[in-house]
Amino acid sequence: MSLDKTALARAYRQMKTIREFEERAHAEIMNGQIAGFTHLYTGQEANAVGVCEHLSGADTIISTHRGHGHCIARGADVKGMMAELWGSSAGLCKGKGGSMHVADVDNGILGANGIVAGGPPISVGSALAAKQKGTNNVAVSFSGDGSVNQGTCFEAMNLAVVLQVPAIFVIENNYYSEHTSINYAVGCDDLKARTEGFGFPVFVANGVDFFDVHEAAGKAIEHARAGNGPAGVFCEQGRFHGHFVGDPQGYRGEGELDRLRQDYDCLKHFRERVTGTGEMSHEELDAIDAEVMALIDEAVSAARAAPRPTAADLETDVYINYAAQGV
Amino acid sequence: MSLDKTALARAYRQMKTIREFEERAHAEIMNGQIAGFTHLYTGQEANAVGVCEHLSGADTIISTHRGHGHCIARGADVKGMMAELWGSSAGLCKGKGGSMHVADVDNGILGANGIVAGGPPISVGSALAAKQKGTNNVAVSFSGDGSVNQGTCFEAMNLAVVLQVPAIFVIENNYYSEHTSINYAVGCDDLKARTEGFGFPVFVANGVDFFDVHEAAGKAIEHARAGNGPAGVFCEQGRFHGHFVGDPQGYRGEGELDRLRQDYDCLKHFRERVTGTGEMSHEELDAIDAEVMALIDEAVSAARAAPRPTAADLETDVYINYAAQGV
Amino acid sequence: MPQKTMRDAINEALHQEMAADERVFVIGEDVAGGNGSDGTVGCAGGVFGVTAGLYDKFGPLRCVDTPISESAIVGAAAGAALSGMRPVAEIMFADFIGVCMDQIFNQMAKFRYMFGGKSRCPAVIRFASGAGFSAAAQHSQSMYQIMTAVPGLKVVVPSNAYDAKGLLLTAIRDDDPVLFFEPKALYQEACEVPDEPYTIPFGEAAMPREGDDVTVVAFGQMVGRAAAAIDGLEDQGITCDLIDPRTTSPLDADTILESVKATGRLVVVDESPPRCGLTADIAAMAADRAFHSLKAPIKQVCAPHTPVPFSPELEAAYVPSVQKIQAAILEVMR
Amino acid sequence: MPQKTMRDAINEALHQEMAADERVFVIGEDVAGGNGSDGTVGCAGGVFGVTAGLYDKFGPLRCVDTPISESAIVGAAAGAALSGMRPVAEIMFADFIGVCMDQIFNQMAKFRYMFGGKSRCPAVIRFASGAGFSAAAQHSQSMYQIMTAVPGLKVVVPSNAYDAKGLLLTAIRDDDPVLFFEPKALYQEACEVPDEPYTIPFGEAAMPREGDDVTVVAFGQMVGRAAAAIDGLEDQGITCDLIDPRTTSPLDADTILESVKATGRLVVVDESPPRCGLTADIAAMAADRAFHSLKAPIKQVCAPHTPVPFSPELEAAYVPSVQKIQAAILEVMR
Numbered sequence A, B: 001m002s003l004d005k006t007a008l009a010r011a012y013r014q015m016k017t018i019r020e021f022e023e024r025a026h027a028e029i030m031n032g033q034i035a036g037f038t039h040l041y042t043g044q045e046a047n048a049v050g051v052c053e054h055l056s057g058a059d060t061i062i063s064t065h066r067g068h069g070h071c072i073a074r075g076a077d078v079k080g081m082m083a084e085l086w087g088s089s090a091g092l093c094k095g096k097g098g099s100m101h102v103a104d105v106d107n108g109i110l111g112a113n114g115i116v117a118g119g120p121p122i123s124v125g126s127a128l129a130a131k132q133k134g135t136n137n138v139a140v141s142f143s144g145d146g147s148v149n150q151g152t153c154f155e156a157m158n159l160a161v162v163l164q165v166p167a168i169f170v171i172e173n174n175y176y177s178e179h180t181s182i183n184y185a186v187g188c189d190d191l192k193a194r195t196e197g198f199g200f201p202v203f204v205a206n207g208v209d210f211f212d213v214h215e216a217a218g219k220a221i222e223h224a225r226a227g228n229g230p231a232g233v234f235c236e237q238g239r240f241h242g243h244f245v246g247d248p249q250g251y252r253g254e255g256e257l258d259r260l261r262q263d264y265d266c267l268k269h270f271r272e273r274v275t276g277t278g279e280m281s282h283e284e285l286d287a288i289d290a291e292v293m294a295l296i297d298e299a300v301s302a303a304r305a306a307p308r309p310t311a312a313d314l315e316t317d318v319y320i321n322y323a324a325q326g327v
Numbered sequence C, D: 001m002p003q004k005t006m007r008d009a010i011n012e013a014l015h016q017e018m019a020a021d022e023r024v025f026v027i028g029e030d031v032a033g034g035n036g037s038d039g040t041v042g043c044a045g046g047v048f049g050v051t052a053g054l055y056d057k058f059g060p061l062r063c064v065d066t067p068i069s070e071s072a073i074v075g076a077a078a079g080a081a082l083s084g085m086r087p088v089a090e091i092m093f094a095d096f097i098g099v100c101m102d103q104i105f106n107q108m109a110k111f112r113y114m115f116g117g118k119s120r121c122p123a124v125i126r127f128a129s130g131a132g133f134s135a136a137a138q139h140s141q142s143m144y145q146i147m148t149a150v151p152g153l154k155v156v157v158p159s160n161a162y163d164a165k166g167l168l169l170t171a172i173r174d175d176d177p178v179l180f181f182e183p184k185a186l187y188q189e190a191c192e193v194p195d196e197p198y199t200i201p202f203g204e205a206a207m208p209r210e211g212d213d214v215t216v217v218a219f220g221q222m223v224g225r226a227a228a229a230i231d232g233l234e235d236q237g238i239t240c241d242l243i244d245p246r247t248t249s250p251l252d253a254d255t256i257l258e259s260v261k262a263t264g265r266l267v268v269v270d271e272s273p274p275r276c277g278l279t280a281d282i283a284a285m286a287a288d289r290a291f292h293s294l295k296a297p298i299k300q301v302c303a304p305h306t307p308v309p310f311s312p313e314l315e316a317a318y319v320p321s322v323q324k325i326q327a328a329i330l331e332v333m334r
């Protein structure tokens, strides 16, 4: 699958936006500006973008606790997201959801999700709806290397096969679930094989390489769109931060984090690749960087200035329609 | 593994006891003598006995809604079981459990279980206890071809591998979960491979052949006892009754039930085999049959005459120790 | 008007709404039955026969059999609902809620709030609930009392076939997630049920008996018993309001409070255990908002704090009886 | 006496009981941490640090890390308990109960009853519960009100470090399954906690304030706020009994009823939503068994019927405040 320049620029912009969103969120959390538990996606940008660049229209994604990257990649409004992290009523979820529940259902984002493996069953339902309606939409769920051990994830995979629905299971191996290595938590030696045992093909990608992810995801999505049932994508790529902001990361090996940032940075990789082939110039990429930085700055300023929710907002949005007598 | 005559006679007696227990239970249910939902094991006797003949002492089993066979095979008191089905206070569970909750924890039976795949996680805990105590006991869970699609079952399998505990997963494929075929409900084509994907060996047996089951189970249990972690046993053999007593069985193909009873009866198979080899005579087997029939008759008479629980029994046995003020 | 059982009334509602709205579909274990077998696909229609005929009429994409994977079933319903469909999932026995609880209470119940009001999840989940079949501890629970505690869910407990049909049609057309508990002891109970579709609004109680002395609030299976209890006391000159809330969330607080203010006495009846249940919920509301009208202690008639026992004798002692309800009414009349 | 935080008090109880009884072990996600990594095994001690040091002291067979598989964790605890061990499982956030509910409420809670009294399941499950961290709808729920409804479970909600240690030791030594809810907002709160092991019996309330006018019952995180509310009303001449039940099941009904009979007024405070919760449970009990002493409507102070919101302002409005508790006390005093 070769990408034209517009596509390359867009992909790079998306990855860079995620990176800067996360790094800025990190800084603001350290400054005490953002409340709650926040899990950053820095380092894994190529996964989200490599997958979501194939999606449009009524295609859906469902994400995880580490959801900012997926949501941005699928097109969530960055300012709305930043305002949401700030807990503002101008946030994408009016400040009611926060980092772990960023969502934009009408635009195909069925939400970040605070429950590990809460998403895959829901995604199968979205895929089922596509099949019932006779569209060729797909439904993508993101899961971590830890979440694949949750029963709901297995159930979703089997059900998707049974119903032959266009569900894409993207498994992101960032080597850890919280403080525990995949080497421990996934009992078998071959997670790809275990997953394929459920009855669908899994396409493996190097998560540091946007192009590799994009290709693997393309195959999986094509498979599903063509009516062949579910498919999987398996990406490997470490996260650059702790599990959550504040994690002391005692589980890291010596120099592990430096190595990750040094040698496994998907943005660096992308830049080297496209400048190497001559498809894009450093200047062009720098220009995108500058625009992204400006966007993030603007998003932060706007979030800071945005209106705060009040007690009057507390009890709305629980139900769509309230019976006369209320609860 | 060759079995001496005592072992053969015991195995046959166990299978025959299960058969007659179930057939009698069926008759008594049809007569309105037994209340509740009852799931009969007729036809699958070789599975339970082939596995449980390897167990003793503090080895545990945990069973399913279709639990009579497993419990009898592991040594549950037949009269206590029959009285339990009758809802008598002389029942194994004082009439509080009934068919779906027959148990005898002190004798290694962690209970039938009304929740599909409720058992495997519990069994892993029992196996963990064995490892922690440093015994060489094993913990066996029985699961049906339908129950293997429940998330808890997958979680249990992975956890057993991670902890390397002596858990044996016996999967009984009787072709149906309720009214749905395994061909539909298990999405993949190869359930054995899907299971082995979790990281333990699965030994396959022909469930109509006691000797085959016994051998496969022996390998699995040996593997686990030796400290090599979990193992699986996969038996295929249809049930002779409906899912529950009263099931109209519209899912059966033409002549399917007759064929099962005719050509796939583990008792017939056992008899042919041991009389063929000369290890046992028809007379010896007939004598066991007669003893079993007498036992079942006795169990039914006793259950009929057994005391009934009263309202005074209703609120006991909820807790072991009640705080002064109660609830 | 034709007499129909609750099973048939629910089945009819499903047939009608699936015919009227192609976004509606059913999903669950054996809602068709026979899939993958050599026999007849569609042979089951659910273990209680409630979805009978839907497979033949609407085919496999709208009568969707599943593996035994309750979390995936509820999740699939939730996801399909977010994506524009109107699923009606069946979880068979209400007791099985334990294996899909997260999808119900953390996912579908909370989407709208977490997402700032920007989603709709019009999914219905049906359950067969309650005691009465000697089905023992894991197949006899009512569970609606626990789910009533969860903000974001609507919870329905019909007490008769007529209400079941009208409430189910409302449930399917409602844009919020609805849990629909069918007291399985009532599946075979019949009453007059119109052939045409009709709806019964949520949050509006029924009042099958009216009287002066005591307000009796009862749920689901207990409504019939409470009515019998009340009828049996008539010749002692005691008359009661009997209120059947029909939906426990939203709750028709007004009707209950108005009645309590008139009678000054309240008895609440449910087949669930006592702690943190609906009887306490209603009693506590009255002890606050109708306090000054109360003439007697508020009595709760419910199951004991035990699992549901198997033995028929024990189960009979477990579920509140007509006699126990009468005793409570007489006690508040003393 | 030394001051210790609730986190440290619980950690100390675990250390002491694991040293005293080799059947005791902990199991859960990251209760050790670092397994399989290139870094330090034992680096985590739970996401809240409550199990810190146990891996180093007791090794991998007694500080058992698991995959993210809550049903398997609870099931493993249940099975190990049936097989003679005394597991203490950690389910991290109480909200995650949804993915392991069946193992808790249909399995461990019911074994003994279903098996006719012939089993013991001495398992403890620990949860971090409640709001206060802007952790939003899926990481802030208290859940103990829902679990109190389940016969067969004992349910503990400590309100301070001293009680937490004593109650946890009782929980581990108890032969029934115990759910132990740790209000995470209190982990860093310290009070005097003896170094030696001690136990606090279940079903015995504490009474951190004594007074004449109103009985205030509060749970967990709310006990401190209720105390502050009461202290703040002293100069208005209002004095209150403050009752901290400590265990919601079994419940010390006697202490509550005795107090209500003396004061004639009851305010019940919890951070859960209102429907079928503990505030209703206690209120309903009093409306029956202390009815004739009541001088005023029974007030419930609780969260609204909504999920827990993320935004700090909204969360602050969600959790009952000192002011709201005071308003309720003043209202019943009118």
Ligand SMILES: Cc1ncc(C[n+]2csc(CCOP(=O)(O)OP(=O)(O)O)c2C)c(N)n1
Binding pocket: A039, A064, A065, A066, A114, A115, A116, A143, A144, A145, A146, A147, A148, A174, A176, A177, A178, A243, D029, D068, D070, D092, D096, D099
């Ligand atoms: C059901 C459930 N269990 C546990 C948690 C706590 N938790 C949050 S993230 C996480 C680790 C997830 O690991 P992985 O799936 O690999 O995703 P990653 O964090 O690496 O992106 C855990 C255990 C949770 N949120 N939900």
Ligand SMILES: Cc1ncc(C[n+]2csc(CCOP(=O)(O)OP(=O)(O)O)c2C)c(N)n1
Binding pocket: B039, B064, B065, B066, B114, B115, B116, B143, B144, B145, B146, B147, B148, B174, B176, B177, B178, B243, C029, C068, C070, C092, C096, C099
């Ligand atoms: C969690 C749960 N879901 C559904 C059921 C209803 N149910 C009871 S048995 C059964 C089928 C089980 O099939 P299988 O595992 O193959 O066992 P078999 O009945 O064939 O022995 C079902 C769906 C249940 N008891 N528990």
Ligand SMILES: [Mg+2]
Binding pocket: A144, A145, A146, A172, A173, A174, A175, A176, A177, A178
């Ligand atoms: Mg990970």
Ligand SMILES: [Mg+2]
Binding pocket: B144, B145, B146, B172, B173, B174, B175, B176, B177, B178
């Ligand atoms: Mg089967």
